[in-house]
Amino acid sequence: MLVKERMTRNPITITPDTSFEEALRVMRKNKVRRLPVLDKKRRLVGIVSEKDLLYASPSPVTSLDVFELHYLLSKITVKEVMTKEAITVKEDTPLEEAARIMADNKIGGLPVVRDGVLVSIITETDLFKVFLELLGAREKGLRLSLLVPERKGMLASLTGEIARLGGNIVSLGTFLGEDPTNRLIAVKVQDVPKGELLAAMEGIEAKLLDVREV
Secondary structure, three states: OEHHHOOEEOOOOEOOOOEHHHHHHHHHHHOOOEEEEEOOOOEEEEEEEHHHHHHHOOOOOOOOOHHHHHHHHHHOEHHHHOEOOOOOEOOOOEHHHHHHHHHHHOOOEEEEEEOOEEEEEEEHHHHHHHHHHHOOOOOOOEEEEEEEEOOOOHHHHHHHHHHHOOOEEEEEEEEEOOOOOEEEEEEEEEOOOHHHHHHHHHOOOOEEEEEEEO
């Protein structure tokens, strides 16, 4: 899956000359936590997050009165607080690579650019939605968490047993196990009696960690 398949198109943007107060108002009105900053040619020149704006705010214990605060904030523009060297990705970047970049850099969103021009944005919310899809969170079924040996053919054995029982696999995800010798598998299955499915898992050396109807 690529970024272009799950990115947020037509993101809300601002310019470098947008005031601090206006940027914060736009974020809160649209319930977003970051805004790409574009120049007059719609080229990306930075990104500003809600955290950037809050860090730039005067301390709550300041001695300034409300009018002085309002005046001070009205003079601050986005270009003074934005991140100028924004980390970006392209439309054909694999989704897992975008997630890795966000995690490694501790950021919640990445502008998606094409030849320097903003196309869209991919955010942590978009990735959470993909995670829900991956684990079939909105689908009914029998959900199993299994620890299986890390060896060739184990996944084929698992899916083959489910197919033999006439089951429908709603979702399947593989994750790191307890150590390099095993893997954790989360699978959600429909149309198979619970007892039959659990018995089949024992036959392929799968250690059952959790089972529940969801």
